[in-house]
Amino acid sequence: xxxxxxxxxxxxxxxxxxxxxxxxxxxxxxxxxxxxxxxxxxxxxxxxxxxxxxxxxxxxxxxxxxxxxxxxxxxxxxxxxxxxxxxxxxxxxxxxxxxxxxxxxxxxxxxxxxxxxxxxxxxxxxxxxxxxxxxxxxxx
Numbered sequence: 001x002x003x004x005x006x007x008x009x010x011x012x013x014x015x016x017x018x019x020x021x022x023x024x025x026x027x028x029x030x031x032x033x034x035x036x037x038x039x040x041x042x043x044x045x046x047x048x049x050x051x052x053x054x055x056x057x058x059x060x061x062x063x064x065x066x067x068x069x070x071x072x073x074x075x076x077x078x079x080x081x082x083x084x085x086x087x088x089x090x091x092x093x094x095x096x097x098x099x100x101x102x103x104x105x106x107x108x109x110x111x112x113x114x115x116x117x118x119x120x121x122x123x124x125x126x127x128x129x130x131x132x133x134x135x136x137x138x139x140x
Contacts, residue, residue, distance in 0.1 A: 003038055004030045010106045016120075029109050037105055044101055045094060052090040056083050 004027050011022035030037065059079050107117060 003034050006030065006037065006102060007106050007109075010103065014106075029106070029113065033105075033109050037109075040101055040105060041098060044097060048090065048094055048097065052087070056086065059083060059086075 005023060007026040007029050008019070008022040011017045011025045012019060015022070015025075017025060059082065111117060
């Protein structure tokens, strides 16, 4: 049921529809595509999880490789902290990747149903923002 509502926010923010219109459109779009969408999301999350797990496993073997006891202990303590930071980064990394996969699937499914895709994005120039960006570029 919830997989059928995945594209509701896309319709609300991208297409400017109301909540109910977005829900109805999401139901129409996901009809017959639930399994494809679920497999894509699960596969992407498993790949990212495996990469993170392999990275953490590799880092945990570094102290065993070193034969000097005090270096091994110091590295163990540092790697424990580093692994927790890395875990947080990987969890934060999952959210944007899932959003990208969902947005690409949104447009792919719409194109597959024969809908015309339009771009309503308007780019506006802001002098204050340009000045701030130029200052940041000059600083770095």
